[in-house]
Amino acid sequence: GENVEQHPSTLSVQEGDSAVIKCTYSDSASNYFPWYKQELGKRPQLIIDIRSNVGEKKDQRIAVTLNKTAKHFSLHITETQPEDSAVYFCAAGNYGGSQGNLIFGKGTKLSVKP
């Protein structure tokens, strides 16, 4: 089955700096790669996703890149703000194959210091 590795497990940056979180996946059939943000005590919320037919996607200060050959994808947050502090999860799934089988990484705790 799919296995998703996520690094780093913790990340501390100064406000205004950029943050990068990286994930690798094992199943070459995976074609859907979402990122979730989870604030303390809250549910995970989808912040951006990318499908295998594109290499990069941006939404304001966040962007995701995908390298299918190397089986890795990354989340980039620019101009970080204190409200970006949260746990971020990457995931991988095979839409069209085992639909619903979305596998998550173990998470990255991002701290943005004012």
Add this chain to the structure above:
Amino acid sequence: NAGVTQTPKFQVLKTGQSMTLQCAQDMNHEYMSWYRQDPGMGLRLIHYSVGAGITDQGEVPNGYNVSRSTTEDFPLRLLSAAPSQTSVYFCASSSSGWANYGYTFGSGTRLTVV
């Protein structure tokens, strides 16, 4: 439109007791999944369903049963609770359309087994 609704929000069980965690969605989503979240372990897939009458096992299915008799409901049953099942449980649902594929999570159920 309530989204994904989970009940109860909190529950304490004694070892050996059984219970059902409820999950309902009003978005007419075909796909539904159950995850458990433990510190440092991310979100682990327990069971998932791609439609009414169809369920499948995820990464950690032992000790749990599911059924999907309607599109709206996807209950998770703990057969004989064990302390190792102390966790936060999240239900999630998604549309089956490729353009709209993306999981929405419920607010979670915090379960403690003593």
